[in-house]
Amino acid sequence: MQCAYFDAGVCRSCTHLGEPYPDQLAAKVTHAQTLLGDVPSAAGAVWLDPVASPSAGFRNKAKMVVGGTVDAPTLGILDELGRGVDLQGCGLHSEPLAAALPVLAAFVTRARLEPYDVPARRGELKHVLVTLSADGELMVRFVVRSTEPEARVRKHLPWLLDVLPGLRVVSLNVQPEHKAVLEGAREIVLTEASSLLMRVGGLDLHLRPQSFFQTNTQVAAALYAQGAAWVRDVRPRSVWDLYCGVGGFALAAARALGALPDGSVPGASSGAASRPGGTLPDGSVPDVLGVEVSEEAVASATLTASTQGIPARFVAGDATAFALATAPSDVPDLVIVNPPRRGLGPALATWLETSGVPNVLYSSCNARTLAADLQAMPSLTIRTAQVLDMFPQTPHYEVATLLSRTA
Known part of the structure; x- marks a missing residue:
């Protein structure tokens, strides 16, 4: 698998990349x-x-740290200074999963979800977590610092559901603490469906x-x-x-x-x-x-x-x-x-x-x-x-x- 992120040195998570x-x-x-x-x-x-x-293309999950700004969000990881590094083109993600990420980045801008600035300890949106089923359906979870953006997410959710027709479950996960924890205990499901059907074996x-x-x-x-x-x-x-x-x-x-x-x-x-x-x-x-x-x-x-x-x-x-x-x-x-x-x-x-x-x-x-x-x-x-x-x-x-x- 060829990876521009790896070649540029911006992401080295795939430590065996390049080996047959x-x-x-x-x-x-x-x-x-x-x-x-x-x-x-x-x-x-x-x-x-x-x-x-x-x-390549085998992952059914994308766990993306949100960085950057409201108008130019990054979905990927943080560098050593806590700045966002965009990895929307990661080759490990299944194709439908990869195709959804630019839409979700656009939704961050549309709903004015301010990315959480780790060094400054301000902002709201910490992670976007996406899961893909074998049927091509999606679950999207926005990990936020508080419930403050809930009204805006609900307001713009019809647009997101229209642009991503395979989207079945959307939720807000509230993680208020400033520490390296992926998600919090409270989950607010925003769609009628509350579970994603994963067909396996x-x-x-x-x-x-x-x-x-x-x-x-x-x-x-x-x-x-x-x-x-x-x-x-x-x-x-x-x-x-x-x-x-x-x-x-x-x-x-x-x-x-x-x-x-x-x-x-x-x-x-x-x-x-x-x-x-x-x-x-x-x-x-x-x-x-x-x-x-x-x-x-x-x-x-x-x-x-x-x-x-x-x-x-x-x-x-x-x-x-x-x-x-x-x-x-x-x-x-x-x-x-x-x-x-x-x-x-x-x-x-x-x-x-x-x-x-x-x-x-x-x-x-x-x-x-x-x-x-x-x-x-x-x-x-x-x-x-x-x-x-x-x-x-x-x-x-x-x-x-x-x-x-x-x-």
């Missing part, structure tokens, strides 16, 4: 295998072929404004598909999806177990025998539960489950606290964990080690913290692992592992 993409992917596989090679329980792991991504996931979703839709679909395949292999009667987000893994697991009202088994061959009413082969109903600290994400997951008739349950709460409060008799057959970059941490890793959970599906965006967590879980051996390149042009990637108890 096959070399990038091979280096990530080597990195993951080397890190996990130091973990005794990973010695016999079977590594599946890595999942590649398009090297046969699931229609509802994404509300403060819900997390993977940056790369194509690779996310592969991640959920691999998770579903491992679930079919393990055939658990009960599943917990900790850090479940909008429920991708939990919902994929429920479907993989045949938990559909019509008795069909998604992903199975056309000749596979159906089962009544979302049941396991012995007639029992699988119990799938997702736990997520974000109430917005739980609302998204619950909406998806109800609209698609998938009998998975979701609760809002801290993943570690939920696990530690569980009675030994209630430990599930499979725990899925997809934590943030900091990993599980000692408390949850120790609980997984001592709980007796027979199987764990661990999806990680940081192989270093994954390796540290695995060191604390020596009784859980990696059976299979796979690198999925969620973030081309950078050193980051996703690595998914299936662990089974051997002691």
Whole structure:
């Protein structure tokens, strides 16, 4: 991928830009295998072929810092002096996403949304956050310092909806503090629709404004598909999806177990025998539960489950606290964990080690913290692992592992 911003030295976020993409992917596989090679329980792991991504145009999200002036806003990043650097032409963004950014910059001017000046601590508009669905529909969130610009945004919103016909959800997020925090707790939805439909891997996931979703839709679909395949292999009667987000893994697991009202088994061959009413082969109903600290994400997951008739349950709460409060008799057959970059941490890793959970599906965006967590879980051996390149042009990637108890 050729990038004028990188060549000019104004943005160096893509630290691997210029390296052939096959070399990038091979280096990530080597990195993951080397890190996990130091973990005794990973010695016999079977590594599946890595999942590649398009090297450009793959991002479904644009997280743009707003700088400049009302009449000449920049959407991109800030330089070392806190001045706006415009990156509207970033080649990582999907084409419809990139096409929306100049329109949103024009809206900043039309609605007179004064960009927040970080050094001077004045202004209103801090970020513009844009998410693109597989159907080409958009969610746009304006992160503002206060509710002062709300009336102007509402006044000019019909223009924006007319110019961007794929725009479905628009909101104001209020983040009043002067610190490096992307968004605040308060969200004001300005459109009739309050969620964006993200179609991925046969699931229609509802994404509300403060819900997390993977940056790369194509690779996310592969991640959920691999998770579903491992679930079919393990055939658990009960599943917990900790850090479940909008429920991708939990919902994929429920479907993989045949938990559909019509008795069909998604992903199975056309000749596979159906089962009544979302049941396991012995007639029992699988119990799938997702736990997520974000109430917005739980609302998204619950909406998806109800609209698609998938009998998975979701609760809002801290993943570690939920696990530690569980009675030994209630430990599930499979725990899925997809934590943030900091990993599980000692408390949850120790609980997984001592709980007796027979199987764990661990999806990680940081192989270093994954390796540290695995060191604390020596009784859980990696059976299979796979690198999925969620973030081309950078050193980051996703690595998914299936662990089974051997002691």
